[in-house]
Amino acid sequence: DTAVSQTPKYLVTQMGNDKSIKCEQNLGHDTMYWYKQDSKKFLKIMFSYNNKELIINETVPNRFSPKSPDKAHLNLHINSLELGDSAVYFCASSQGAMSNQPQHFGDGTRLSIL
Amino acid sequence: GNSVTQMEGPVTLSEEAFLTINCTYTATGYPSLFWYVQYPGEGLQLLLKATKADDKGSNKGFEATYRKETTSFHLEKGSVQVSDSAVYFCALSRMDTGRRALTFGSGTRLQVQP
Numbered sequence: 001d002t003a004v005s006q007t008p009k010y011l012v013t014q015m016g017n018d019k020s021i022k023c024e025q026n027l028g029h030d031t032m033y034w035y036k037q038d039s040k041k042f043l044k045i046m047f048s049y050n051n052k053e054l055i056i057n058e059t060v061p062n063r064f065s066p067k068s069p070d071k072a073h074l075n076l077h078i079n080s081l082e083l084g085d086s087a088v089y090f091c092a093s094s095q096g097a098m099s100n101q102p103q104h105f106g107d108g109t110r111l112s113i114l
Numbered sequence: 115g116n117s118v119t120q121m122e123g124p125v126t127l128s129e130e131a132f133l134t135i136n137c138t139y140t141a142t143g144y145p146s147l148f149w150y151v152q153y154p155g156e157g158l159q160l161l162l163k164a165t166k167a168d169d170k171g172s173n174k175g176f177e178a179t180y181r182k183e184t185t186s187f188h189l190e191k192g193s194v195q196v197s198d199s200a201v202y203f204c205a206l207s208r209m210d211t212g213r214r215a216l217t218f219g220s221g222t223r224l225q226v227q228p
């Protein structure tokens with residue numbers, strides 16, 4: 001069984017469109033994250049939710065809006081897509097407040113803006 | 115703020131060679147340290163971790179020791195295989211005012227040739 005699953009795996013769309021990426025985890029974790037990986041493989045945190053509450057919101061354009069309907073789901077909606085949004089987006093989850101707990105990652109969603 | 119610095123890649127080795135990938139960090143207090151591995155087209159997988167000074171994390175023949183005096187967490191393997199070819203990420207995690215995301219290094223690509 002997949003622990004952290006993201007859909008879609010690939011997303012190709014045009015500039016200006018609005019799109020969503022979905023993430024679900026079946027690990028029973030209470031914290032979920034979105035990371036962005038650029039073309040040079042650099043990974044950076046975007047958002048984090050703990051028990052459906054937003055706890056990290058990095059310097060991300062407000063065109064990006066995360067939504068957590070429950071602890072097992074964290075979706076990412078992107079408005080007015082721009083060329084610079086092309087990247088791989090990873091969802092992750094972890095359990096508990098202690099920093100020594102590892103995060104579990106999905107396989108990523110490769111977003112390509114034409 | 116927190117930061118992680120990794121050696122630039124790619125690192126190209128022959129099968130059965132010894133591997134070292136350097137990682138140093140900057141953080142206040144006592145972060146937890148991780149190595150993640152990303153195989154082509156996949157998400158990140160936890161390889162090993164260490165949560166306090168002098169801890170040694172190990173998994174699948176890989177090892178890394180948490181050195182607080184040198185703020186380092188170098189990854190080593192005595193004999194690499196072709197199947198180890200991947201991108202390796204060093205990361206740290208700190209519980210700063212409830213914010214517990216991973217700070218990643220830039221990743222090091224390892225290519226192992228038969």
